Amino acid sequence: MKRIEAVNDFVIKFANVNGSGSASANELFAKAILRMGVPVSPRNIFPSNIQGLPTWYEVRVTEHGYLGRRGGIDMMVAMNPQTWDADIAEIEPGGYLFYDSTRPLPMSKFRDDIHVVGMPLTEICNQAYSDPRQRQLFKNIVYVGALSALLDIDAAVIEKLFDEQYKGKEKLLASNVKALHMGRDYAKAQLAPLGLRVKRADRVGERIFVDGNSAAALGAVYGGATVCAWYPITPSTSVVEAFQKYCSKFRVDPSTGQNNVAVVQAEDELASIGMVVGAGWNGARAFTATSGAGVSLMTEFIGLAYFAEIPATIINVQRGGPSTGMPTRTQQADLISCAYASHGDTKHILLLPEDPRECFEHAATALDLADRFQTPVFVMTDLDIGMNQRLCEPFEWDENRSFDRGKVMTAEELEAGKDFGRYKDVDGDGIPWRTLPGTHPTKGSYFTRGTTRDAYARYSERGPDYIYNVERLLRKFATAATVVPAPIERRAPGKTRLGAIYFGSTSPAMNEALDAMEATGVHIDALRLRAFPFSAAVAEFIAAHDEVFIVEQNRDAQMRTLIVNELEINPAKLIRVLHFDGTPITARFITQTIAAHVAKKAAQPEKKVSAA
Amino acid sequence: MTWIAKPKLHHPSLQHNAVGYTRRDYEGKISTLCAGCGHDSISAAIIQACWELDIEPHRVAKLSGIGCSSKTPDYFLGASHGFNTVHGRMPSVLTGANLANRDLLYMGVSGDGDSASIGLGQFAHAMRRGVNMVYIVENNGVYGLTKGQFSATADRGSKSKKGVLNPDSPVDLIGLAMQLGATYVARSFSGDKTQLVPLIKGAIRHGGAAFIDVISPCVAFNNHAGSTKSYDYVRDHNEAVSRIDFIATREEITTEYAAGSVIEVEQHDGMTLRLRKLHDDYDPTDRVSAMNYVQAHQAKGEVVTGLLYVEPDATDLHAALNTSAKPLNSLGPDPLCPGAQALEKINASLR
Numbered sequence: 007m008k009r010i011e012a013v014n015d016f017v018i019k020f021a022n023v024n025g026s027g028s029a030s031a032n033e034l035f036a037k038a039i040l041r042m043g044v045p046v047s048p049r050n051i052f053p054s055n056i057q058g059l060p061t062w063y064e065v066r067v068t069e070h071g072y073l074g075r076r077g078g079i080d081m082m083v084a085m086n087p088q089t090w091d092a093d094i095a096e097i098e099p100g101g102y103l104f105y106d107s108t109r110p111l112p113m114s115k116f117r118d119d120i121h122v123v124g125m126p127l128t129e130i131c132n133q134a135y136s137d138p139r140q141r142q143l144f145k146n147i148v149y150v151g152a153l154s155a156l157l158d159i160d161a162a163v164i165e166k167l168f169d170e171q172y173k174g175k176e177k178l179l180a181s182n183v184k185a186l187h188m189g190r191d192y193a194k195a196q197l198a199p200l201g202l203r204v205k206r207a208d209r210v211g212e213r214i215f216v217d218g219n220s221a222a223a224l225g226a227v228y229g230g231a232t233v234c235a236w237y238p239i240t241p242s243t244s245v246v247e248a249f250q251k252y253c254s255k256f257r258v259d260p261s262t263g264q265n266n267v268a269v270v271q272a273e274d275e276l277a278s279i280g281m282v283v284g285a286g287w288n289g290a291r292a293f294t295a296t297s298g299a300g301v302s303l304m305t306e307f308i309g310l311a312y313f314a315e316i317p318a319t320i321i322n323v324q325r326g327g328p329s330t331g332m333p334t335r336t337q338q339a340d341l342i343s344c345a346y347a348s349h350g351d352t353k354h355i356l357l358l359p360e361d362p363r364e365c366f367e368h369a370a371t372a373l374d375l376a377d378r379f380q381t382p383v384f385v386m387t388d389l390d391i392g393m394n395q396r397l398c399e400p401f402e403w404d405e406n407r408s409f410d411r412g413k414v415m416t417a418e419e420l421e422a423g424k425d426f427g428r429y430k431d432v433d434g435d436g437i438p439w440r441t442l443p444g445t446h447p448t449k450g451s452y453f454t455r456g457t458t459r460d461a462y463a464r465y466s467e468r469g470p471d472y473i474y475n476v477e478r479l480l481r482k483f484a485t486a487a488t489v490v491p492a493p494i495e496r497r498a499p500g501k502t503r504l505g506a507i508y509f510g511s512t513s514p515a516m517n518e519a520l521d522a523m524e525a526t527g528v529h530i531d532a533l534r535l536r537a538f539p540f541s542a543a544v545a546e547f548i549a550a551h552d553e554v555f556i557v558e559q560n561r562d563a564q565m566r567t568l569i570v571n572e573l574e575i576n577p578a579k580l581i582r583v584l585h586f587d588g589t590p591i592t593a594r595f596i597t598q599t600i601a602a603h604v605a606k607k608a609a610q611p612e613k614k615v616s617a618a
Numbered sequence: 619m620t621w622i623a624k625p626k627l628h629h630p631s632l633q634h635n636a637v638g639y640t641r642r643d644y645e646g647k648i649s650t651l652c653a654g655c656g657h658d659s660i661s662a663a664i665i666q667a668c669w670e671l672d673i674e675p676h677r678v679a680k681l682s683g684i685g686c687s688s689k690t691p692d693y694f695l696g697a698s699h700g701f702n703t704v705h706g707r708m709p710s711v712l713t714g715a716n717l718a719n720r721d722l723l724y725m726g727v728s729g730d731g732d733s734a735s736i737g738l739g740q741f742a743h744a745m746r747r748g749v750n751m752v753y754i755v756e757n758n759g760v761y762g763l764t765k766g767q768f769s770a771t772a773d774r775g776s777k778s779k780k781g782v783l784n785p786d787s788p789v790d791l792i793g794l795a796m797q798l799g800a801t802y803v804a805r806s807f808s809g810d811k812t813q814l815v816p817l818i819k820g821a822i823r824h825g826g827a828a829f830i831d832v833i834s835p836c837v838a839f840n841n842h843a844g845s846t847k848s849y850d851y852v853r854d855h856n857e858a859v860s861r862i863d864f865i866a867t868r869e870e871i872t873t874e875y876a877a878g879s880v881i882e883v884e885q886h887d888g889m890t891l892r893l894r895k896l897h898d899d900y901d902p903t904d905r906v907s908a909m910n911y912v913q914a915h916q917a918k919g920e921v922v923t924g925l926l927y928v929e930p931d932a933t934d935l936h937a938a939l940n941t942s943a944k945p946l947n948s949l950g951p952d953p954l955c956p957g958a959q960a961l962e963k964i965n966a967s968l969r
Contacts (some may be wrong), residue, residue, distance in 0.1 A: 190847045214968035224964065230954040232946035233717045235710075249864025256956040265941045266953055268717040270935075273743040277710040280703070280740070287701055288679070288722075289947035292714060310704050400965040408951050442947065443679045443699035443715070444722050451676060453692050455702040465692075 007119060011201035014044045014069035016080040018153075018202075021093045023086050025057030031146030033395070034065040034167060035153065039067055040215055040397070041163045043207040045557035047073035047514070049590065054240065054333045060089045069209055073397060074515030077592040081202060083149060090115065100202055104153065106145075123197055125152055134188060136618070144185040146355055151189020158203045161190060202429030211352040214362075214400050218391035219295075221362035222321050223248035224401065225369025226293055227256055230409045231319070233292035234269045235281035237300065238389050240333045242323035245295035246271075275303035279318065283307055286317040287454060289442040291373045291412070293319035297329045298340040301347065308382050309348025311454045312479075315429070315438065317376035317383075317412075320344075321369060324388040325589045335588030336389035338510055339560035344384045345538055345568055351476060353483050355383045355490060356538040360513035361391060363398040364536075371491065374410040377488050380440060388559070390511040390590040413439040420449040428452045429475055430461035436481030444586035483539055490537035496520065505551035506583075506600070507544075509535040509565065511590060512557055528604060530555070538568060545573045548580075553607075555600055557583040558590050623648055625914060636672040642718035644669050646696040650689065656808030656834030656849075657687055657756045661694040663811055664725070664754075667818035670696065678723045679715055683708040683737060686763055687756035687834075708736025709744035709753070713935070716749055719945040720936050723822060724751040731761050734789040741791070745798040745827050745938040750934035752821040753829045755791055756808070758836035759847035766839035777844030790916070792926060795829040796909050802828035803908075804925045807852050808835065816862040817925060825886035826932030852921055859900045859911070860924035863892040883930045893925060922963055925961030 010016070010418040020035075022028035036048040047066040053059035066076050080100040084093045097103060099119040107124030116122055128149055131141045154164060163491070165183055172179035223245050236246045250269055257267040259343050272278035278294045285292035296304070301322055311318045324340050326332025336614055345356055355375055357368040372383040413433075415426055419443070426449065428559070429438050438461075441450035452463035498520075508516045513534060533547045548554050548569070556566040563582045570577050583599045585591040624645075632640040644665040649658050666679065675697040682688035684705035691700045703711045712726045726744075733741045733755050744753065759772040766779050770789040777783055795803045802824040806814040814832065821828035833852050835841045839849045846855075881902065883891040893902060901907050908927040915922045942949070 184699075210969075212969075213967075214965050216968045228955050228961070230951060232949060232954065235713060235714060256960065257954070259942060259953065262943070263940070265940050266942050266946070266949055268936075268939050268941050268946060270713070270717070270747070270939070272710065273739055276707060277740055277743060280707045280710025281704075281714030281717065283716040284681075284701075284711035284716075285947075286714075287711070288715040288718035290714075290718030306704050307707065314701075376780075400968075401961050403955075403961045405958045409955075441699070442719075444677050444719065447674060447676045448697055451697050451699050451703065453700040456704060457702070569632070 007121070009121060009201045010080050010098060010100045012080065013203045013205050014067055014207060015077060016202045017064065017066045017076050018081040018083065019065070019079045019093075019096070019148070020063040021086045021089050022061050022063065024055050024059050024061040026146070027143045028061070028085065028146050029063065031150050032065070034149050034164065036065050036395070037167055037215065038154065038159050038164045039065070039204055040210055042160060042168065043210050044069055044203055044204055045071045045073065045209050045397050047075075047396065049075060049390070051589070052334050060086050067204065069207055071209060072514060072518040072593065073399075074518050075590040075592045076592045077342070081200070083153070085149070094120075102202065104149070121200070123156070123200070125149070125192060125197065130188065130192065137369070144181070147182055147185035148189035151186040152193035152197070154186070154592050155190040155193035156197060156200050160206075161186065186479060204545065210397065212400055213397045215395050215397050216362045216394050217244070217393060218359070218362040218387050219244040219323060219366040219393060220248040221365040221401070222295070222369040222385060222387060222392070224252055225366040226319075226373065227252045228366070228403055229291065229370030229373035230300065231291045231293050231373055232267050233282065233285035233290045234283075234294065235272050235278040235292070236269075236294050237272050237275045237278045239275075239300050241325055241393045242295040242297050242300070242321065244393065245321055245323065257461040275300040276307065279304040279307040279320070282318045283311050283316050286311070286376070287443075291319075291377065291409070293321060293369075293373065295321040295323065297323050297325050298343065299330065301340060301344055304345050305320065308354065309350060310353055311382045312348065312352045312354065313350070313456055314454050315380040315440070316454075317380055319369070319372045319376045319383050319385070321385045321387065323392040324386065332588045334389070336511065336590055337514075337559050337586060337588065338386070338388055339564065339586070340386065341560070341564040341568060343387065347382075353539070355379065355381065355486055357383065357385045357491065357493045358509040358536050358538070359385065359387050359391065360510055360534065361398040362396050363401060365391060366401050375486070375490065378410050378412040378489070379482060380412060380435060381482070386510065388511050401530070413437060413567060415439045415441050415445075415450060417446045422500070426450050427461040428463040429459060429478070431478045431481065435485040436478045436483070437485065438478075466573070468589055486543055487539040490539065490541070492541045493536055494534045494549070495543070496532045496534070497532050498524065500529045502529035502531055503552040504530045504604075505554040506530050507535060507547070507554055507559055507565070507569070508531045508557040512559060515591045515593045516557060519596035522593060522597050523600065528601065530600070535565070539570070540572060544569070545575070548573070548575055553579050553581055555581045555583045555603070557591070557596055559585050561586045622740055625730055634741040635669055639669065639675065641665060641669045644675055644695055646691070646693045647727070649693040651686060652838050654837040655686070656758065656832075656836070656964070657690050658693070659811065660754065660756055660814070660832050660834060661690050663814040663818055664734070666811070666815045667822060670815070671819055671822055673723060673822070677721070678725055680725050680727065681708050681712045681715065682727045683729070683732035685732045685761075687727055690756070691727050706732050706735070708732065709737065709740040710883040712751055713749050716751065716935070716943070718947040720750070720941065721945050726753045728753070730755060730757045730759060730769040730771040730791075732926050734791055738770070738789065739832070742794060742798050743963075745829065746793050747935045748799060748801065748827045748933065748938065750826055750936065751828065752818065753827070755829075755831050756830055756834040757791070757847070758834050758840050759845070760836050760840035760875050762795060762839055773846040776846045777842070779839050779842055791829070791831050792912060793909065796912075796927050799827070800829045800927075801812050801826035801929035802925075803927040804829070805831045805833070805921070805923045807833045807856055807921070807923060809849055809853065810856070810923070813858060813861070813923060820860050820862050820891050820925060820928075823885050823887060823889050823949065824928070824932060826929070826934050829859050835936055855919060855921045857915060857920040857922050858924045859895070859897050859922055859926065860902060861894040861896060863894065864927050867951040883928050886932065890923070891928065896924070902926060903930060905929070
């Protein structure tokens with residue numbers, strides 16, 4: 007029988023029951039490999055449920071540092087009878103099954119092309135522990151111990167992790183170490199070695215291991231957010247939980263004990279964005295975190311903030327839509343609903359972080375952009391980045407960086423007689439000046455409204471006043487295109503007529519796919535988008551290639567639509583590469599889709615596609 | 619409405635208040651509402667109250683939703699910033715604005731459509747949170763801007779201008795506000811300025827969630843026989859439970875009052891509200907008995923007015939959140955941004 011042999015390059019998946027305490031054990035497993043200098047990329051695959059439903063944790067061990075989901079399972083740790091059949095079926099031929107063999111299972115429950123490793127976990131735990139909760143929790147640590155022995159993971163590394171986790175809780179520390187070794191001892195004595203192995207390497211470096219939601223929250227702290235209003239919704243909830251955690255550390259005035267922040271859990275998303283808009287109008291940096299369904303509810307306010315020109319930062323941790331959709335699965339399917347949110351002619355700034363490091367950067371940048379452009383700014387992250395720990399470059403902060411508060415007219419400027427027209431373009435960039443309530447006794451006050459007005463904020467339904475205003479808003483948006491984070495290009499080693507555009511959580515899978523295609527001689531230049539509106543570089547990149555693949559995680563090719571619409575590109579030259587089943591896109595999927603297109607083209611007589 | 623603006627020129631004999639403003643400095647743009655609209659009387663009462671309390675106009679933020687009532691912030695306090703938000707959502711915007719700068723006075727103006735229908739949820743939650751604000755509902759029981767549909771505060775059995783009887787129970791904003799935790803709850807009538815001005819002054823000085831339901835007849839669509847929100851009906855059924863005197867310091871009571879008929883309520887800033895009880899069995903500092911009293915009398919068809927409930931030691935959302943005494947919108951990178959060194963430590967903890 008074939009046997010998968012791999013060192014530092016395999017995928018192991020844990021099938022567990024939600025609420026059984028497996029998550030922290032599985033995370034321990036992943037971190038132990040990281041501490042051996044080998045990159046890992048774990049993903050939680052979990053249901054919309056607190057207890058009882060199936061949950062999985064997939065760990066890709068990748069010395070090359072390919073952090074996207076690979077696809078295919080080399081080893082399954084099958085701890086959930088509910089999903090047994092599907093879990094067994096998923097294992098690659100020649101792969102491994104690790105299971106709890108306490109209860110004998112009929113031969114028909116196994117496959118003859120995989121290697122089966124049975125360990126009587128329940129029996130071992132029942133002998134060692136009398137408390138049912140302990141039996142359950144330590145079973146997880148016992149299997150981590152067994153796996154660590156089977157895969158050659160250093161016990162000392164795991165003990166050090168326990169050490170850090172249970173500092174000051176010596177009893178817990180000792181019992182965890184004991185459970186770990188119970189598993190290791192059994193595996194060493196009773197189980198045959200596997201073809202999968204972890205070997206110490208030096209491929210992690212200074213990188214950090216963090217989830218995107220925590221990173222975005224930290225970015226909001228660094229960016230100076232003082233008001234956060236929110237409503238719980240998966241997968242964004244942990245953004246605000248992390249924000250509160252960081253604020254309890256960094257935003258409590260040491261002399262007074264008072265908070266330099268206000269966090270309010272609102273009654274719904276309408277109220278949360280309403281509070282953000284109220285705070286933004288009044289000069290505080292404010293944000294909310296939500297997901298697509300929440301953005302739908304916020305849409306009226308987003309239109310108000312666009313038209314009345316009020317800063318607002320919205321972190322959208324995207325999940326599968328439409329409607330309640332797939333609340334615990336990932337997609338990039340809110341691009342159009344955010345880019346053009348609300349009725350009438352509206353356009354909004356979107357930032358597109360690729361990993362937790364960019365979640366940090368973009369959250370802070372969004373607060374700057376919102377103030378500078380006096381408009382809603384979306385940070386378009388997703389469940390894959392947001393709720394999974396990801397290896398990424400460390401966070402960086404320039405000590406000289408300040409907050410960009412944009413054009414706020416002061417009492418002194420008003421007193422000096424500076425002309426104040428709230429909606430007047432005095433600088434040619436489409437961005438007007440604003441005043442904050444309470445600034446000056448007699449000058450600079452105005453009535454903010456979602457109805458039309460003239461350049462001095464006086465109610466007006468005159469056509470020319472309306473046109474002046476909405477054309478100025480377009481000018482402002484064009485200015486934004488020159489300021490938002492620019493796209494990053496990766497050129498193929500050889501000249502090519504093929505290009506690919508991608509963004510957000512697709513990055514790691516895309517990088518791996520590009521490497522794989524290069525290895526087979528398929529050269530593709532790639533452009534990673536980091537924001538909407540598009541920088542000039544996007545149109546230039548498309549013009550420089552005959553065909554451009556637009557790789558995204560939604561059904562309707564929403565980024566492609568934005569590109570066609572905003573840049574007036576001939577749609578025929580933009581080839582869809584779409585992944586939308588709720589799992590993160592894989593390099594294999596990208597490679598196969600692009601290869602199929604290239605092969606189909608090669609079979610056809612050459613037909614030149616030109617730009618519109 | 620009128621199109622003729624009053625001349626800006628102030629008469630030299632106009633009286634100045636302690637901060638140097640005349641009453642006219644508290645005015646706004648010309649009202650675009652119908653002649654005789656109750657809402658304009660409320661605007662005038664707000665102007666009077668702010669002038670009498672020596673409030674600097676620019677230290678007030680006016681917020682409203684959508685509807686006739688929500689247009690009125692443009693017609694008073696022209697030197698204040700105003701924000702005409704979206705329908706039914708003024709409370710959340712006001713809450714956010716208040717969080718950003720606790721030093722301003724927040725005046726929310728809304729209507730019965732705006733607060734009792736589309737915005738009932740936000741109304742309720744702003745009261746629950748104890749946002750420091752003056753929340754005035756200009757309540758006429760009818761949709762004016764869309765020409766005469768019943769609103770959610772219209773009484774069951776009241777008649778529309780077209781003769782239709784309202785089959786639905788009314789939303790009782792006063793009852794809700796008391797039940798949900800508002801700490802200053804009053805009802806008044808736009809036609810009774812002597813009652814309304816002190817109630818607004820009391821609300822301004824309250825320091826917590828203050829709500830005033832002002833019955834404000836709609837002369838165009840709800841001022842006919844059979845309506846329970848008409849001038850005639852409210853005058854006939856107005857049952858005031860208290861008269862409020864607003865005094866800046868604790869002065870000795872010089873007027874003779876019957877024993878037990880005066881209640882003094884000290885406010886958070888040291889000011890004192892002096893309430894003259896008009897009914898012996900009414901205690902405006904007891905939430906449960908106040909709710910019972912109002913419910914019982916409303917059931918008899920009375921329009922109970924006055925300061926219905928006040929909590930002497932009211933606190934607000936900022937107290938609950940323990941936010942900095944310095945307005946949040948005035949804080950810069952120091953103290954908000956933890957800096958590069960702290961980030962290095964965070965990085966180290968994530969390896």
